[in-house]
Amino acid sequence: MRLVLLGAPGSGKGTQAAQIVSRLNIAHLSTGEMLRASVASKSAVGCGVDAIMQRGELVSDDIVVGIVAERLQRDDIKAGYILDGFPRTVAQAVALDQALADRGENLHAAVELKVVAHDLVHRIMARAAQAKANGENERADDNPETFTLRLQAYETQTAPLVDYYRSKNILKSVDGMQPAGAVAAAIRDAIGA
Numbered sequence: 476m477r478l479v480l481l482g483a484p485g486s487g488k489g490t491q492a493a494q495i496v497s498r499l500n501i502a503h504l505s506t507g508e509m510l511r512a513s514v515a516s517k518s519a520v521g522c523g524v525d526a527i528m529q530r531g532e533l534v535s536d537d538i539v540v541g542i543v544a545e546r547l548q549r550d551d552i553k554a555g556y557i558l559d560g561f562p563r564t565v566a567q568a569v570a571l572d573q574a575l576a577d578r579g580e581n582l583h584a585a586v587e588l589k590v591v592a593h594d595l596v597h598r599i600m601a602r603a604a605q606a607k608a609n610g611e612n613e614r615a616d617d618n619p620e621t622f623t624l625r626l627q628a629y630e631t632q633t634a635p636l637v638d639y640y641r642s643k644n645i646l647k648s649v650d651g652m653q654p655a656g657a658v659a660a661a662i663r664d665a666i667g668a
């Protein structure tokens with residue numbers, strides 16, 4: 476099964492993606508994680524995107540599409556995958572469709588986690604506090620100032636993907652305001668797996 480997970484920052488994409496991958500035994504492809512790994516390893520890409528990510532802006536389509544194209548060459552995606560945080564622009568979605576078409580494949584569903592914007596900043600702050608309590612590194616972009624920009628980037632550049640996937644008849648919208656277990660159950664119903 477090949478899935479896309481759409482949702483504003485703080486909507487619970489990471490939590491839900493983790494549940495889906497362990498249940499369906501498919502790969503978790505998070506572009507945010509891949510980019511953070513590039514930053515941590517100080518690779519050429521990482522050095523180029525660090526400041527952009529810290530500002531809460533989107534990394535260029537070329538870079539992200541390149542990273543995903545490379546990731547889709549690996550063998551561990553054969554059983555399927557969930558794309559978490561990609562695509563984030565219509566241009567990325569078109570590039571993904573093209574990459575899939577070249578392989579004779581398609582997406583089974585694009586799952587949208589619907590949440591109310593004013594609750595999101597609380598969720599992000601809770602995530603930062605939890606990371607700190609667990610002794611993990613906090614994300615450099617989990618703060619209220621950057622969050623506002625990330626939300627704006629979502630609303631202007633990523634939200635149009637909801638219509639994009641609706642027009643392709645693969646959009647599954649789920650109420651992301653419920654407790655995590657209920658969201659997971661709703662996703663299961665929506666994708667039928």
Ligand code: AMP
Nearest residue numbers: 506507528531532533534539560561563
């Ligand atoms: P995330 O972990 O998905 O919230 O992503 C963290 C940050 O990585 C975003 O705010 C962007 O700066 C960058 N990023 C992740 N995925 C993408 C993408 N598909 N397109 C552009 N930038 C991305």
